[in-house]
Amino acid sequence: MTAEQGAILAHGRSDGEDRLVSADEPLAGLHLRCGGEPSGTIAIPELLELVRKARCYKFRLSRPVHAQDGVHAVTAWVEVEPEAGEGGCAIRVRSWQSEVIPVDESAAVESRRVVTDRQLAELSARLDADQRLLAVVADAPDLADLAAAMANGLGQPWTDFLPIENGNRQQPLHWRLLDGSRVRVENSLRDWRVVLVPQMQPGSDPAGFELLLVSDEPAPPAEPEAAMGRRRSLVGEDLAPVLRQPIARIIANAETIRTRLAGPLPDAYSEYAGEIASAGRLLLDLLDDMTDLEVVESAGFGTAPDRIDLSEVSRQAAGILGVRAREKGIVLEPPQSSERLPAIAEFRRVLQVLLNLIGNAIRYSPENSRIWIRLENAGDRARVIVADQGAGIAEDQQARVFEKFERLGRSGDGGTGLGLYISRRLARAMGGDLTVESAPGQGARFILEVPADGAEG
Amino acid sequence: MNDQAVHSASDENVEAMLRNELARGDAMAQSVLPILRHLVLAQDNSALGDDILARVRGMVGALAEELAAPLNGNESDRIRAALIDSPALLAHLHAAAFEWQLVERLQDRLAIDPVWSPLLQAAVASPEPPVKADALAFLAAQARWCRSQRSMTMAVGELPAELVHEALLIQRAVPTGIEAGIEAGIEPGIEGRARQAEAALRQAYDEGTTRLALAARLLTGLGTSDEALSVANSGVSLFLSALALRTGQERDRVVGCCHDAQVARLMLMLSSAGLPPSGIGEAVLSLHPDGGLPAGLEHLARDLAAAPAGIGPQGAGA
Numbered sequence: 001m002t003a004e005q006g007a008i009l010a011h012g013r014s015d016g017e018d019r020l021v022s023a024d025e026p027l028a029g030l031h032l033r034c035g036g037e038p039s040g041t042i043a044i045p046e047l048l049e050l051v052r053k054a055r056c057y058k059f060r061l062s063r064p065v066h067a068q069d070g071v072h073a074v075t076a077w078v079e080v081e082p083e084a085g086e087g088g089c090a091i092r093v094r095s096w097q098s099e100v101i102p103v104d105e106s107a108a109v110e111s112r113r114v115v116t117d118r119q120l121a122e123l124s125a126r127l128d129a130d131q132r133l134l135a136v137v138a139d140a141p142d143l144a145d146l147a148a149a150m151a152n153g154l155g156q157p158w159t160d161f162l163p164i165e166n167g168n169r170q171q172p173l174h175w176r177l178l179d180g181s182r183v184r185v186e187n188s189l190r191d192w193r194v195v196l197v198p199q200m201q202p203g204s205d206p207a208g209f210e211l212l213l214v215s216d217e218p219a220p221p222a223e224p225e226a227a228m229g230r231r232r233s234l235v236g237e238d239l240a241p242v243l244r245q246p247i248a249r250i251i252a253n254a255e256t257i258r259t260r261l262a263g264p265l266p267d268a269y270s271e272y273a274g275e276i277a278s279a280g281r282l283l284l285d286l287l288d289d290m291t292d293l294e295v296v297e298s299a300g301f302g303t304a305p306d307r308i309d310l311s312e313v314s315r316q317a318a319g320i321l322g323v324r325a326r327e328k329g330i331v332l333e334p335p336q337s338s339e340r341l342p343a344i345a346e347f348r349r350v351l352q353v354l355l356n357l358i359g360n361a362i363r364y365s366p367e368n369s370r371i372w373i374r375l376e377n378a379g380d381r382a383r384v385i386v387a388d389q390g391a392g393i394a395e396d397q398q399a400r401v402f403e404k405f406e407r408l409g410r411s412g413d414g415g416t417g418l419g420l421y422i423s424r425r426l427a428r429a430m431g432g433d434l435t436v437e438s439a440p441g442q443g444a445r446f447i448l449e450v451p452a453d454g455a456e457g
Numbered sequence: 458m459n460d461q462a463v464h465s466a467s468d469e470n471v472e473a474m475l476r477n478e479l480a481r482g483d484a485m486a487q488s489v490l491p492i493l494r495h496l497v498l499a500q501d502n503s504a505l506g507d508d509i510l511a512r513v514r515g516m517v518g519a520l521a522e523e524l525a526a527p528l529n530g531n532e533s534d535r536i537r538a539a540l541i542d543s544p545a546l547l548a549h550l551h552a553a554a555f556e557w558q559l560v561e562r563l564q565d566r567l568a569i570d571p572v573w574s575p576l577l578q579a580a581v582a583s584p585e586p587p588v589k590a591d592a593l594a595f596l597a598a599q600a601r602w603c604r605s606q607r608s609m610t611m612a613v614g615e616l617p618a619e620l621v622h623e624a625l626l627i628q629r630a631v632p633t634g635i636e637a638g639i640e641a642g643i644e645p646g647i648e649g650r651a652r653q654a655e656a657a658l659r660q661a662y663d664e665g666t667t668r669l670a671l672a673a674r675l676l677t678g679l680g681t682s683d684e685a686l687s688v689a690n691s692g693v694s695l696f697l698s699a700l701a702l703r704t705g706q707e708r709d710r711v712v713g714c715c716h717d718a719q720v721a722r723l724m725l726m727l728s729s730a731g732l733p734p735s736g737i738g739e740a741v742l743s744l745h746p747d748g749g750l751p752a753g754l755e756h757l758a759r760d761l762a763a764a765p766a767g768i769g770p771q772g773a774g775a
Contacts, residue, residue, distance in 0.1 A: 059659045
């Protein structure tokens with residue numbers, strides 16, 4: 001440990017990513033024995049921390065560094081100076097003391113070994129005093145077959161399932177001879193070692209054993225399909241259920257205030273409450289739309305087609321929105337109940353699209369106007385047309401209305417900009433389409449097209 | 458309508474503000490008595506004695522002045538407030554003040570010199586040049602520290618690296634702070650000066666020249682013997698450093714364990730450092746002459762010593 005006054009025992013240098021780019025002995029040797037690679041990241045933990053700190057603080061640090069390489073415990077006094085420019089550090093070792101690590105008592109070593117093996121075991125089994133199987137647990141995929149076989153063969157000696165490599169099979173062998181022996185496992189490419197932990201009172205024979213199967217190699221990576229898994233949807237499964245209830249309460253309470261159920265209130269406050277309620281409703285709509293959006297955009301999305309009557313669906317949609325239409329003095333003209341137009345589509349989804357189309361028509365039509373819902377049979381296609389007397393949509397905007405979050409510059413009217421996008425996705429998923437015909441000032445005609453039911457048509 | 462709404466709301470705000478203000482006043486009034494009682498009862502050797510408070514105040518002030526000097530000197534109050542808000546820094550200064558109190562007490566009672574302890578004398582006379590050099594360097598640093606403690610000051614360059622970094626961050630933040638932005642008197646160019654000052658301090662700082670680093674280096678060079686764990690042999694400062702090195706604890710924590718109320722923790726620490734019961738007894742008695750040793754010390758020490766794995770990172774290596 002002695003050195004000349006002020007002398008430096010070893011020099012080293014690290015780069016901007018804390019790799020030990022050069023080092024003298026004994027620093028280099030310790031780095032390697034700590035598991036480092038030549039020019040790899042510094043493997044001596046306390047030195048790595050010191051270098052990182054010096055790099056972060058941008059000034060010189062001097063501290064003792066402790067390390068163990070398995071045989072020796074090293075204490076070194078190290079100075080680290082960050083170098084201008086590349087971000088590396090100069091490392092100077094000023095003193096170096098190493099002592100042999102005292103060997104632990106054998107009992108302590110043994111108990112530590114058992115603890116380690118229990119942690120690392122990928123199969124563990126309980127044996128009785130004659131080494132016959134009582135119970136077995138395994139979690140590695142390549143041990144599943146073995147575990148199943150052992151579970152079926154409870155009561156048999158464990159050596160029936162785990163043939164011992166290059167050992168004679170004369171049973172019973174004393175457990176100490178079997179402890180630590182290598183075994184082969186069918187369907188597993190790894191080498192396995194058996195650990196037998198006896199359960200006994202000191203001085204008497206074992207009352208049973210714990211059998212542990214340990215391998216020095218890691219388990220093979222899991223099958224890719226398991227890793228792929230189904231992605232959990234954020235809005236639909238996580239957010240929507242927890243958000244819906246509080247938003248509903250906000251709306252309900254705001255409505256209570258708006259309608260003055262709890263007592264008289266100035267008009268202005270009642271109006272504020274009304275705005276709170278409608279903002280809450282918009283939030284709920286948005287939540288529903290986002291949930292739908294996730295569904296229609298997921299890779300495995302499909303519909304469940306059925307034989308339906310478009311006339312019936314249209315009348316239902318008109319009935320649902322009748323109240324809202326009457327509030328604006330709008331007249332809805334659904335198909336007559338005598339009309340029929342059979343089609344192949346999913347009832348729920350067609351209703352959803354029509355509710356969206358009619359809802360939009362009500363929202364953007366002037367008061368005291370009319371909205372027509374007409375049916376059209378076009379051979380192998382069946383169509384529902386929703387026509388209004390609104391402002392209409394210019395040619396260049398007609399494609400854009402079907403885009404995600406497209407509001408055509410509108411705001412504050414309760415729309416989310418998702419409805420038409422989702423509706424078109426739904427229509428296409430059912431083998432149909434959703435299109436628009438319109439001219440400014442002429443109103444708009446939204447056309448939902450689905451496959452016709454030829455058997456009936 | 459809207460005017461009215463705003464009006465009533467601001468009335469409520471005033472009420473709420475007053476309520477909060479009163480609540481805060483109540484809380485303060487309630488905490489005055491326990492603190493006052495503690496301070497009045499406090500003996501000279503209390504963790505919150507007048508001596509310690511004055512010393513910590515002085516050291517914070519000195520650090521603030523030093524950090525504010527390159528800016529323009531007017532910012533020291535704000536820097537002082539920010540320094541006090543740093544728990545790590547405050548703990549370090551408290552430990553320094555308490556260490557000095559121990560140094561003075563042991564000098565009075567046991568004639569242990571603050572600087573020139575038997576261990577240091579032996580090291581200076583060492584035939585090994587590096588040990589001799591380290592010992593001389595520590596000797597100078599310890600003498601410097603004693604002088605600055607007598608004048609209740611502390612220099613930024615004497616702080617451990619982590620705290621220097623923190624102090625520099627505080628210095629950097631002050632001229633750009635929100636508070637500073639509101640004040641019209643903020644002068645242009647102060648930010649640039651702060652940056653220059655920080656760069657200069659980082660350039661000049663060398664942890665290896667601080668007293669604590671020199672103590673650790675000297676002790677590391679001397680190797681692991683129990684000699685350094687005797688207060689009478691090492692002197693207070695080297696004893697504390699040695700105990701911290703041996704147990705792997707932070708030195709400030711070790712200093713805290715020398716308080717009268719922490720005898721049990723000190724004993725455990727000495728025991729985990731590997732001292733035999735006789736050594737533990739000697740160390741405890743020299744730091745706490747009034748309190749007798751608890752019964753059963755021998756058992757405790759022997760049981761701990763017999764534990765398979767020692768306590769602390771040095772347990773396996775020492």
